[in-house]
Structure formats: C-alpha cells, structure tokens
Amino acid sequence: MKIEEFKDFTIQDYHHLLEEKKISPLELVNIFLERIEEGEDKIHAFLFVNEEKAKNEAREKTDNWPEELPPLWGLPVAIKDNICTQGMPTTCGSKMLENFVSPYDATVVERLKAAGAIILGKTNMDEFAMGSSTENSTFGPTHNPLDLRRTPGGSSGGSAASVCALEAPCALGSDTGGSVRQPAAFCGVVGLRPTYGRVPRYGVVGLASSLDQAGPITRKVEDAITILEVISGKDSRDSTCAPYPPFSRNEIPSLEDIRKIKVGVPREYFSSRVEKVIGEKIQEALGKLKGEGVELVEVSLPHTDYALEAYYIVASAEASSNLARYDGVMYGLRVEGEDLQDMYFETRTLGFGKEVKRRIILGTYSLSSGHYDEYYLKSMKVRTLVRKDFEEALKQCNLLITPTTPSFPFFLGEETQDLYERYTDDIFTIPSALAGLPSLSLNCGYEGGLPVGLQIIGGPFEEGKLLGLALWLEKLLALPSPFPELKEGRGQ
Amino acid sequence: MSDFTTTIGLEVHCQLLTQAKMFCRCSTDYIGKEPNTLVCPVCLGLPGSLPVLNQKVVELALRAALALHCQILPQTLFHRKNYFYPDLPKGYQISQYNLPIGIDGFLEFYSQGVRKKARIRRIHIEEDAGKLVHEGAFLPPGTSGVDCNRCGIPLVEIVTEPDLSSPEEARDCLMMLRNIVCYLEVSDGNMEEGSLRCDANISLSSSSLTGVKVEVKNMNSFRSVYRALSYEVERQRKLLEEGKPVFQETRHWDEIKGVTVSARGKEEAEDYRYFPDPDLLPFSLKTEMIEEIKSGLLELPLEKEERFMTQYELSQGEAEILVQDREIADFFEDTLRNFNKPRMVCNWIVTEVFRNLKELGTTISRAKITPSHLAELLKMVDRKEISGTMAKSVLEEMFTSGARAREIVTRRGMALINDEKELENIVKEVIEKNPQSVADYLSGKEKALQFLIGQVMKETRGQADPELTRNILIKVLSSEE
Structure with missing residues (x-):
C-alpha cells in the first residue's frame, strides 16, 4: 500500500486492515519509515527514529499474529521527546540530556505498548517544552509541513508536524500551557489536552508539575478518543493522577444529546488581539452549529487577561525547581570545573538554552524569600480566580468554543519580537490549562493554505461531551485531512 | 566573674523504621550495602519520575508527634526545599514547612534526679539525602562519589524550644527523646549509625547581654553532645x-580534638525557596486515625519510670536505668512474675546482667537467658541454696550456654554448704592457718573478719553460706579470746 491511501485513515481503519491481514505490522512500519525518510530533511519532526527496534518489533508481531488484536496492535506511534522511552534517547530537546537514555518507560508509553503500539521515534520540541515554535530545540527547529518556512508551533511541534505530514499516524505530545493544542492548530490536526489528572504523568519529564498533561495529537477526533482510552486512568506511581478508570467512548453522549448541548462563547477570546480571519472562521463554525439548532450563549471569563502572567510565574517557579536535577552529577551533560560550584555553573551554562535559563531565573526569583507572596502566591490566587471564571461560565453552558490561537503560524527565524508578544501566542490555551480543564483543538478551516484551530473547552473530566461535540463538528466541517507535498512555500 | 545563663535548643533527626523508602518501594536497609544498589528512578530523581507517599511514614511520624504531646494539624502537605548538593539528586528535598505534622508539644525527662520539661516546637517529616563517599573499593583515588542508597529514607525532624539550660540537660533530654522513639518503634535511634542525628543551638546570656545563637553540628553520640556543648559553654x-x-x-564538633570549629564560608543565609510540592497532594489526618494511633501508644519511658517507682518502690535512679531500654524494662517485669523481689531483681539486672551483656557484646533480646531462668537463679540465692558469688558464676554460664541455673548447680556440685558442723571444721582450719588475721581481729580490726570469711569461701570454692560462715567465725573467734 502507498502512504497516500492512509490520508483519511483513522486508527480503527488501520486496525481493520490488520484484523483482515490486508497489511502486516512490518509493512505498515516500513511505509511510515519510508515516509519519514522522504520528509525529514525538510520537516525535521523527529530527533530519533527508532528504525531498528521498530522493525524488529513489527517483524515479531507479524510472526505472532494474535487471534484478537489489542486496540493499537501494530500501529506506529510517535512520542514527544520529553516522554520517557526505555532504551531510547529522551533529550527534551536539550543539550543537557543529549545522551540521556531513560531506563524506564513512562506510564503512557507502557500503556501504548501494552495496547500493541510500536514506537516509531521521538519527536522534536522546544527545549524542556518551553516555547511555542520548536525553535528553542537545541537540535534545530521543525518546519511546518503545510508551509516549510513557518513554525509548526510548539512545544510539541515535532509531534504535530509528524502527524500532519503523515510521517506517523498519531503521536503523543505534552501540554503545559498549550503545547499540544497550539501546534495541532498550526498543523491542521487534532490536539487534546485531557483534564489534569486524567492521564498519568509518571515518565513525562516535568516542566510544571501542576500543569503538565500528556495528550494525543491525531488526524481525526476519533483517534484522539482511541488514544485517550489507552493512556488514561489511575496510576499508582502518580499521586496527582485521579483515581478513575480509563476514559471510555461510552462516556460520549449520543448525537441526539450532543445537539442539546449549550455552547458558550467567551467574549474575551474574540478581542482585537485575534487575527480577523481567525475570528471569522470560528464564527463560521459556530454558525454551522447554530444552523443545526445548537444553542449559543455569550459568556464572560473576566480574569482571562491575568491568566498569562500568572501562568508564566507559576510554570516558571515549578520549572526552576524541576530542572534543578540537571546538575551534571548523575546523568546528562557534565562540564568539569575547578570545583563543585564551578562544575554546576559550567554545566548549566552550557547545557541549557536561553529560554530555559530565562524561565529558571524568573521562577527562582518569584520563589525567593521576599518575593514569594508578591509573585508566586499572588499568581496562585489568580489561578483560583481563573478556575472560578470557568466554573461560573460552565454553569451557563456545557462547553466553550474559542479560537486556539490568536494568529497564524509565524515564520521561522523571524526576529523574535518582543518577548511578551511571543508569550501572548498562548493566551487562549493557558487559561484552561491553569484551570486543569480538558481542551481540544480542531482544524476549522484554511486561509491561504494555513489552518485555523478551534478550541473546545469542557468541565473537569467531561471529555465525553467535549469529544462528542468535536466528532460532530468535525463531520459538519468536512475538511480534508492534511497531506502536504513537502515543498517550500505555501500549499496544502 | 559574671553569671551567665546557658540556653540550648535541639534539632533531632530520626530515621523512621519503615521497610520501604518514603516515596518509592526501595528498601531502607542500607547499612553496609554496596553503593547505589537500593535505588530506582524515583529516589534517584531521574527525569519524569514522581514521588508517591508511603503511608507508613505518616503513621510513624504521627506516633512520635502524639507521644510528644503535639497538636496535630488537620491538614498538612509537603514542600520542596531547594538547594544544590551532590547528595541531593532532585536538587530539592521533599520536606514539610509551614504545616508540619505536629506542633506545640513537650517532652519530660529527669536530669540529675530533677524532673524537667522541654517544649517541642515542631515535628515534621522529610526525606533523607544520599551520602558522599570519599574513599572505598568503588572509587579511583582522589575522587568522590555519591551513594544514593540513603536517598529518600524517611526522617522526622524534632525541634525543641530553647528550654535546656545545661549540657547535661541537653544530653538527658536527647536520651529521653531517643528512648521514646525506640519505645514506639518509630526509629532504632542509633546515633553511631546515623539513624538519630542531633544538632544544637546554644547561647550564653546575662542580665546585661543578649545571647548569640551558635549552631553546633556533627555530634555522633550522647557523650559528644555533652562534650561539645560543655566546650561551647x-x-x-x-x-x-x-x-x-x-x-x-x-x-562543627571535632570529636578527636575535643573542640568545635567554625564552619565559615557557608555563612550567607541560604534561600531554600520553599513552595508546596506540586507532585504530591495535600493530605488530611483523619480524627479516627489520630485516635487509633493514640490509643495504640505504648507506655512511654517516663510513665514507666514513675510506675516502677511507685509499684516496685525503686528509686528514681534505679527505675531510670531499667526503662532506658524497653526490652530491659520488659525483662525486669517478666522476671518479677516468677520472683517478686523488685529491688533484688533490679540490682542483679543493672550489675550482673548488664556486665554479661557488655562482655558478650549482645542485647537482652538476643541473649540466651530468659526472665524465668533468671528468676529461678535468684530464687536459689534467696533461699540460700547458693551464694551470691556462686550465682554470679552460674549466671555467666547461663549466658554462654543457655543452660538453667539448677542444672548448672547440680552438674557442678555447687550446692551451698550450710551444714554447721562441716563449716565449723573449715573455719577452724582457716583460723589455724591465719594467726595474724586472728590477732588483728582480736585487737579490734573488723576488716580482718572479712578476710577470714574470704578464706573460707576460697576453701569451699564459694560454696559456703556467707551468713552462716560469718556467724560461725565470730563464734569460734570469740572462744579463742
């Protein structure tokens, strides 16, 4: 089979092919490895391609074809490089961990493998997930397959690009303030950030522990459901993981009930910050729902404007502590120095990039005595207010719809304007992350070949409703899945 | 010379007696193990690893907090204490900060016979760090290594108020604290192996001078606590x-030189940037759990000491020695069950039993002697079947062979000679052989009588009834006059 034939495939479609033995895991893996070979010098979505092991595993599966296939049996999956994979590099896009090989699998990887998935490789990302363009990767940026001059977004840019270019049928990313949803929006694919505590964090290298959630990046909403069913559910190794069973598609209401859902449109998300076309595309999608009889209500999330600042303080504070372990003592980079102090200094100076250092300094400052109350504590209070905003809004409706990003993917290498400006790229993905709410980005249209991401936000653990609406909306929009030709310049 | 008041407060770290570490399943049995063999991604702080609290830690810490009469906070949580050191793999220590498990308690103890009280400011839970190794089979010369076996072992830190007014009091308070944690099986309290560690803050003040606090570290025994603080005073x-x-x-206390040395260079106050650990959830201590632990608390050393004083009419000193080790106290009471003469049992335990334990380098629980066997021996002494001297030798054998007293006495043919006729003959022989001592005695030197009794004992290999010997000697000697 040819890669083009998979353009509109869902995971279930692959599953059926495998069930009917129309394709073998080895053939499937080889097709994707070929596609990677073809696309990587232009896209650079992968930091590591697990060629040998993936083939071996596929061969082994091909030789031991079970009667009943587990849900992801034989399916290649790409994994963001901050999710631990045993015996493979886990670099977090950082020089600090350039040669680090994890001795264990993250819970989510363990679950993917148990469901039969084959790990295709590790995808590029902004260093330690700090950034929204993959330009902060030590190993060079990833290019947006839809326009190679542009960013695929970040920090899970490699995962989103690989799925967009069909170098992988699906991928895992991680979302702290929008790192799954924003690149999904920029690459015209689906990105789901589950409710905080829905998916175990064990083995997902911590950026900001109270915000990090791993989530699927897929070509179809249906696939996000399939992956979520596999990776979610309580984990005895993660105290912050909710003691709930895995998500099940049975939690998705019937279409009849989905039609009765009241959709809230928060007015703060349609300000002048949003590029006009993006606002229009979202309105169009909302219009479609309205045409189907869905009730739309305008709601307000009054603390939206403060969320960004609070996020950068809380996330940086946690990151400054989480990244303290990279000290050159036990693993990762070590630069020898005159004495211990010097070794720490040299190692961290050389091992971390600019953005990481900036956030470590920011976080350290906001936690230091004399500043704690003013910054960290205050930000935590803002966080509570943001959460309450959503609670209030979700009393008036069942789900919220917003743009995922205020702008289109920017050009790579574009002089990073004002830093603050760059941080505001995450302005629509941050609030629901702070509130720990499930949020999904879905392509709702193209403008000049560039996709527009629409975000659906739900109440805690209400992935069922959220995915139900997303499935339906995807069907109403009936947009083609991306299959880029991988040429310079615009083009879909 | 001006009068100074000494003020001392203690900070005591106790390793908790859990099987598994605080946040992972690794074993805590690290003493003597090859470096870095009791480790996993969690206690090594590998990227992506997360802590999960071992509930046993909370239970043991609660036990200690309740025994120290602390107020238990209904909700508590863990903070991160951030600092860089090679033995701290995560770059932060998981500890408690403004919401420790217990606050405002107290501890009572005796110091030089006087009952004292030290208030407990707080008791909190934290994880231990690893150890730097500077030499050993695993290291090339001139290099240092980190052994992470100790990383993540649970500790409680107990902080007293500055209520102690002398090095003696500080030592006695620490000894009582150790007793309590050992009694409750919260910790093994071994200072030499580092499962109990003590730092002290000490200042001297007078009516015209406010005290300046000096922190003394590196004291590895009760004796060094006493010596270091005396030196500081x-x-x-x-x-x-x-x-x-x-x-x-x-x-830092230098045990060999017997001095404290300034740890200069580390003077700038470190900012630990405490903040709630987002990897762990706050947890609440349910009233039922607190009550359950409270009701399960065993009798504490001081309570036992006081009971021994009233119930068995022992002096404070006697009772104190017995209760210092819960196993000894139990052994004492178990012995009484078969031989109810508390004073005598106490005397035998604190002299002869202790001596044998020390010589054999063992503890009462590992020794071959049982309370009922000791009771049997003491009964024989009490009935004058054997002399005290004989009993001492029998006890020695009981410790080495585990045999029973009666068996040893019979085998050795050691029954006490209390036949008056037989003794009188021996006495006469002794008198004949020692004319000088006889003369001394007759001229009023009482000591000479003791010597003659000793000679009779020698003749009979200790089997003569001492009371009877004495009476016969006096009788025979008075007839010599």
Missing part, C-alpha cells in the same frame, strides 16, 4: 568575659 564564657563578641555561626 566554656568557649563562649571566655569570650564574653574578655569582652569579645560571640559570632552567630555554625560550628
């Missing part, structure tokens, strides 16, 4: 008398 007194300032600083 003298050092500070001298400085103050000479009108020189005492600096607020940390000083």
